Amino acid sequence: MVKRIILVLAAAVIGWAVSAPPAAAKMYLVTIPDVRNTPKAEAEKVLRAKGFQVAFVDGPARMSTQIGKVIDQKPAGGGYFYAEIPKTLLVTLTIATQGSFVPMVLLMKEAEAAAAVRKAGYAPKVEYVPEDNAAMIGKVKGTVPAPHLQLAPGGTVTLQVGSAAHAMPNYIGHSVQGARQSIDQLNSVKPMGLKTTVVQGKTTTVAQDDQKIYEQSPPAGTTLKAGTEIRLTAYRYVAPPPAAGPAVTMPNLVGKSEKEAVEALQRAGLKVTVRYFSNPRLRAPGRVLAQSVAAGTQTAGPVVLTVGGR
Structure with missing residues (x-):
């Protein structure tokens, strides 16, 4: 009986030992310094001081200021957990030693x-x-x-x-003379060397619009560079034709003498031009043979009379 009790107790102890949760494994934190962007010698010194082994590889730089510095490291800087403290840990550093770079030329001529x-x-x-x-x-x-x-x-x-x-001014609607003065002022204030070309463009019968700019190149607001040619197009004044008199009814002047016909038209306020036509078959010297405006037509002139030659 006693022997049976002992056997039962032993089995219970073994069962508890098997079913009991294992003790948590102990972990060790190892912190690796981040030495990127650090000169090679300085980075190596920092890592060896912490007990790490260091290896180097060459790599291409993205800019000249990286040459001779760490551009990558493996493992990366940070904290790592280990089941046991490693006797040695190797950190591989990539050193920028290669590359072709844009030279520093700022402020140079x-x-x-x-x-x-x-x-x-x-x-x-x-x-x-x-x-x-x-x-x-x-x-x-x-x-x-x-x-x-x-x-x-x-x-x-x-x-x-x-x-x-300088920004291109808006000269539309301004006189050519005023625009020239403005451009000359720009050239005097800054060494611009701007050139001006004036084009005589559309005609106008309005005296006040003579030499008034209606088109320009470059457009207003454009950045002017040294030596830019400014092209200004302006109206050109042309005097209007004399005003015609009131319309009158054209008389029938065919067969009348040149003198009678001309006087009649002049009294009516019409401008007259006489052309002579000689033909041996026509025996009407000094008489009107034809008129440019038909009789009975309303006209303000001018009128051309064809008169038989002598």
Whole structure:
């Protein structure tokens, strides 16, 4: 009986031991410093001081300021949990040692900057941009791509060069003389070198519109660059024809003498032109053979009379 009780108790103890939850495993936190953007020597010193082994690989830089610095690391900086404290942990650092970059040419004169770009193995392209500061005219304000950025050899670098500039005024409706004075003033204030061309365009019978601008190029608001040609098109005044008199009824003058016909038309306020026609068969010297306006027609002139020649 006692032996049976002992066996039961032993089985119970074994069963409890099997079913009991295991003790939680102990984890260790290891923190790896983030040494990206740090010079190679400094990054290595920091990691070795923390007990890490360090390896290096070369990689391409995206900009010249990364050369000699860490651009990547594996494992990355941060905290990691381990089941046991690792005896050694290797951190691999990628060092930027390769690349071709846009040279720094800001504030250089155009020719000097273009030469520096060619020397770096690139093709310069000049783009003029408006500049109000006289000290920056002719100098590089920016580049595309920006300085220090990676660019494959033979690529194009756009130099943004400051150029004296001003917004194109609106001269529509203004006189040519006033526009010229305005442009001369721009040229005197800034070294613009603007050129003016005036085109005599449409005619007008309104004296006040003579030499008034109705079209311009470039349009108002356009940024003017040094040397821009401004084209102004203006009205040209032409005196209107004399006003015609009131309409009268055209008389029948055929067969009348030249003198009678001319006097009759002049009394009516009509302008008269006489043409002579000679024909041996027609025996009507000095007589009206035809009239340009038919008899009975309302007219204000002029009238052409055909008179037989002598």
